[in-house]
Amino acid sequence: MSEIGRTRASILRGCGIAAVAFVLSLSAARAENTLDMAPDPDQSRAEYEQVSKDITLSSERLAKLAADIATIKKDHASITAALIQSAMTEQKLGQDIEDIGAKLEGLKGEEQKIRASLAARRDVLAEVLGALQRMGLNPPPAILVKPEDALSSVRSAILLGAVVPELRQQTEILLADLKEQSRVTASIEAERTRLTAAVGEQTAEKKRLSMLLEAKQKLEADTQTALAAEKQRSQALAAKAGSLKELIASLEADKERKAADAAKAAEQKPADADKVSAQPELASLPVPEANQLAAAAPFSALQGQIALPVIGKIKRRYGADDGNGAVMLGDMVATQSGAIVTAPADGNVLYAGPFRSYGQLLILNAGDGYHVVLAGMSRISVASGQSVLAGEPVGAMGEARVASTSASKNGNATPELYVEFRKDGKPVDPTPWWADRFSGRT
Structure with a gap:
């Protein structure tokens, strides 16, 4: 094969890579509705609401909570201390959930930018790939078959040599975007897993609080x-x-x-x-003096x-x-x-x-x-x-x-x-x- 023939084959192989990358980018963009609205700041809380509805405590978890409550000394000071500690734990979990929600929104924002980047280059790449496809369907003849076609082959090689470097650069950007999108998607799933775990712990702590409040109410029956x-x-x-x-x-x-x-x-x-x-x-x-701080600071x-x-x-x-x-x-x-x-x-x-x-x-x-x-x-x-x-x-x-x-x-x-x-x-x-x-x- 002549030098020009080998050059053309190499160029077309590069174009094939670009075409595959472009098709992948279009598929990813379509699958995720590329031009979605900007992330809603309340979306993370809505996601929390959905997860919390799906969380239920197992009978084993409930039994363990009941056993923990049973070990607490049944006096006002002990139960109040346990209530304060449980409330602190619940609020810490609540803050973790807020932080996870904020991180999720940041990741979703990154994902939206990547989709927008893919969508912005869709028309340009489609035109270039369309031209290359037409060339592939009707390629110029090899220079050694008919010498009179040498000029046509050289012109095609010059055209491809001018187009392909830009196309290859666009392809590399596309591949980088797709790789980043995969990373962001994996991070989103990991944060959702953390969210589910945190909501489960928070649900258990809320149950502990309700049981402690019941114990306190029984203690204060008099x-x-x-x-x-x-x-x-x-x-x-x-x-x-x-x-x-x-x-x-x-x-x-x-x-x-x-x-x-x-x-x-x-x-x-x-x-x-x-x-x-x-x-x-x-x-x-209603509450003994022992429940109050001995030297509380003024408000x-x-x-x-x-x-x-x-x-x-x-x-x-x-x-x-x-x-x-x-x-x-x-x-x-x-x-x-x-x-x-x-x-x-x-x-x-x-x-x-x-x-x-x-x-x-x-x-x-x-x-x-x-x-x-x-x-x-x-x-x-x-x-x-x-x-x-x-x-x-x-x-x-x-x-x-x-x-x-x-x-x-x-x-x-x-x-x-x-x-x-x-x-x-x-x-x-x-x-x-x-x-x-x-x-x-x-």
């Missing part, structure tokens, strides 16, 4: 009558209050009145009666140290437009379905229950003239009059389809927790109190 009376009284005050400010003021006034009555009654009792009745009175307290000193009461992202901040023509008086945190809500600081439960448009409302008296307001939960696990420690579970968010949610672009609904801090009855910006990870500060 105080249920007092708690029920307290709840009835606070709900009566809530029915009369026209605003959150009025509710807090009336609850605080009622608390002061009861304290004054108790002090007056104590002054009127004989000394011997005090000794006899001291033990029963202590026994009737004002906790700036930069408080974690969000629920794992999620602050979507709307204090002072921003609330969407109804007014401004936000607190922060709105978008979170996961069924997320555990914890007390952001030590305090006493001033109110727990439904209140007007707030839905399920929890008000904590954090001392130092501060109150913490939490709204948007589907369930509250504490009662008026109880004391709670920072990190102790106080409630849970609803599922994605229930009240106090916001609709996302993909049609799912994201549960949101409203957090408001008040000082002497007036809302204050909670941002200075959030730990750096949650405040957005660096």
Whole structure:
């Protein structure tokens, strides 16, 4: 074979490689709907919702959880400590899930860019490959068969020599893109596996929390009558209050009145009666003093140290437009379905229950003239009059389809927790109190 013939054969072999690569790129692009929309920021949470629906705990796992609960000493301090530790574990898993979701979105963004790159070169490569295919179907004659065709062969070789280097470069880019796409796809599957495992662990921890709460409720059976009376009284005050400010003021006034009555009654009792009745009175307290920190720091000193009461992202901040023509008086945190809500600081439960448009409302008296307001939960696990420690579970968010949610672009609904801090009855910006990870500060 002549030199020109060998050159042409080599060129056509190179063109064959390019054609194969191009066909593969078109197949990959078609299979994944190349021109999809940009990744939805709520997609990772929607994926979590789907996985969590599919997770069920085995009977063996449930039995192990029950055995773990049985080994805990049945006193208030032990159960409270176990609740705080379990809530910390659940929230750590929740944060892991958020991080995995963010990584998934980043990988999906890379995948979209690769698909767009493949799609952008589709027309150019199709034209070049079409021309090469036509040449292959009607190739110029070999130079040694008919000498008069030598000029035609040389012209074809010159044309191919000009076209193929560019085509080969495009082919190398294509192959690199396809290899990167395979890597990204494998990474996405690995992150989805991690997500499934984390959701399974979180489901087990939520079950542990519910079992601990049941144990705590049984332990506090003796105080249920007092708690029920307290709840009835606070709900009566809530029915009369026209605003959150009025509710807090009336609850605080009622608390002061009861304290004054108790002090007056104590002054009127004989000394011997005090000794006899001291033990029963202590026994009737909703939460013993041992459950409170001996030297709790004032709330004002906790700036930069408080974690969000629920794992999620602050979507709307204090002072921003609330969407109804007014401004936000607190922060709105978008979170996961069924997320555990914890007390952001030590305090006493001033109110727990439904209140007007707030839905399920929890008000904590954090001392130092501060109150913490939490709204948007589907369930509250504490009662008026109880004391709670920072990190102790106080409630849970609803599922994605229930009240106090916001609709996302993909049609799912994201549960949101409203957090408001008040000082002497007036809302204050909670941002200075959030730990750096949650405040957005660096």
